[in-house]
Amino acid sequence: MQFPQLFRRAWLPSLAVVLGLFMAVSSCKNEDTPAPVLSITSFSPSSAPVGSTVVITGTAFSATPASNTVTFGGVPATVTGATTTSLSVVVPAGAGTPIAVTSGGSTVTSSTAFQLGNKPVQEITGDITADTKWTADKIYYLRGFVQVxxxxxxxxxxxxxxxGGGKEVDPAGKQQGATLIILPGAKINAVGTASAPIVFTSNKAAGSRNYGDWGGVVIxxxxPVNQPSATGFEGGLPGTVGSYSDVNDNSGVMQYVRIEFGGIALLANSEINxxxxxxxxxxxxxxxxxxSYSGDDSYEWFGGTVNAKNLIAFRGWDDDWDTDWGWSGKVQYGLSLRDTDVADQSASNGFESDNFNPGLPATGPNAGLPLTAGVFANMSNFAFSGAPSNAPASKGSGPYQSGMHLRRNTSLSIFNSLIVGYPEGLRLDAPTGTTGTLDNATSGALQLHGVVIANTTTPVRGAGAITDAQAQAFFNTAAYKNQIIASSDVAKLLLNSASFNLTAPNFLPQAGSPLLTGAIWDGKGADAFFTKEPFIGAFGTTDWTKGWANWDPQNANYDK
Structure with a gap:
């Protein structure tokens, strides 16, 4: 069919327009949809305790959990589940606000504040007779004696x-402050980390906690213990010592653990440590x-063979390292920092060691043997930064006495350790009529090698049956490489200026400190348990307290 020329001329331009419009529309329809942009649209719940799960809703997340980084106020959180529009996240300890998500090279933050909530509280009383697990998403409130x-x-x-609760909340009405007791044959498996230590503390509110608010931990x-099997325990604890003999017995594990405000007095002048x-x-x-803040000794070993490393005794009331009843284990790296306004009526010491009272006779198992013969190495004890005082402490019940009080037939040994700021450095003591402690020292059973005593009024003395001259002759034996640093010469040790700071201490010696070299590892110090460090005291160039120790537990918020 033939179209008139005029019609064709009129129709062709219109056709061209229609085709152009069609092409334009088709082109628009084929364009890609813009990729979603990383965003947080909401999260739920808006308030949650540590260890609980928060779900973050948004866009452009990675579907691989590990490819998303989530923080709560800068504190990293664990992502447990992910889609492109949803993240499941565990609230970390110390969580703050805002919530931030980083994915694919971009970071966004929430416009709504997150509120860290209190953990639920679970009350614990009575005996634990089956395997039990306590988890970080709860707070456990102990009342009375809790025995495993x-x-x-x-x-x-x-x-x-x-x-731990005090005497007034004992469910049995016996006025027994909360105490966790691990009985023979039972175990504790308390494995914290430097970033998430396990904390035993007072049930009182921040700012009102005090020495002896509750009992403590007893294992x-x-x-072996060198006392008769029918002998009872300190502090009103139930039971008797028995007649055990398994030197390799296993009571479990405690790592990265803090114990605060324990040491309650259950009997007059008889406290739990x-x-x-x-x-x-x-x-x-x-x-x-x-x-920290123990109402009696910070640590006390009654017999046994257990070893330990990296121990801190902070602002204790009585002694820091108390050994009795035949303990024969080993300890390396220990720090004591004292509040010199607080001391006990019995006179507070750094080390206090007895075989038992009076130490002799020692004739056989459960009858004075084995002797207390533990070995400490790389210990640092800091008391007075200025002139030491043996006057009653202003906020305590008695005075300070000795950095080391070794008495009653002990064979304790101490290597490569630092004692600073006690009225007495070493008191070598034997009850009148006995010579056991001196005999142990002169025979080599009691060894003090590489010990530095600094800033003391009386560096070395004898007591009871031991004269000052005998004690001094022992300590100053040249081969033992012990040192006495006069108060006027303490600056030559190049201690850290914050060594005595009770709220923000730092114990690393300054560069060039003579404490960084000179350790001696002979005798009992040669045991394979000990890392043969070059330094004297608890620290070389590494601060092993960092990240997990708390120097202000009085004001810590433990409800979150």
């Missing part, structure tokens, strides 16, 4: 908070433990 009985194991998750094992160890065996693992 064989064959049960109590497992405590890293970051868990355990609070009973099956290793921060950490009490009765007959605990060498199969037990103890390291990175801080005992």
């Amino acid at each position: 009985k064989a064959p049960a194991t109590l497992t405590i998750e890293a970051g868990t908070i355990i609070k 009973f094992g099956k290793a 921060g950490l009490s160890l009765y007959g605990v065996g060498a199969g037990t693992t103890l390291d990175h433990i801080q005992v």
